Amino acid sequence: MGTDDRIGNAAEDFMGKAKETFGDATDNEQLEAEGKMDQAKAGVKDKFEDAKDAVAEKFNDMTDDDDDNAM
Numbered sequence: 001m002g003t004d005d006r007i008g009n010a011a012e013d014f015m016g017k018a019k020e021t022f023g024d025a026t027d028n029e030q031l032e033a034e035g036k037m038d039q040a041k042a043g044v045k046d047k048f049e050d051a052k053d054a055v056a057e058k059f060n061d062m063t064d065d066d067d068d069n070a071m
Contacts, residue, residue: 002049009049013042 020035022028 009042009045
């Protein structure tokens with residue numbers, strides 16, 4: 001579930017690392033902080049995707065059990 005979201009999160013994380021590295025190399029503290037923030041946001045979004053997947057899997061497990069018992 002959410003493969004596109006996961007790809008977007010990975011891209012946001014990568015860009016955040018690039019910003020942080022560039023900011024560090026150029027002594028641009030604001031850019032470095034933005035990069036760290038982008039990485040943190042991507043991590044939170046990934047955790048949200050994990051939670052959605054877990055809920056969907058649990059729901060599917062429950063509905064599959066109900067289908068098996070219906071016969």
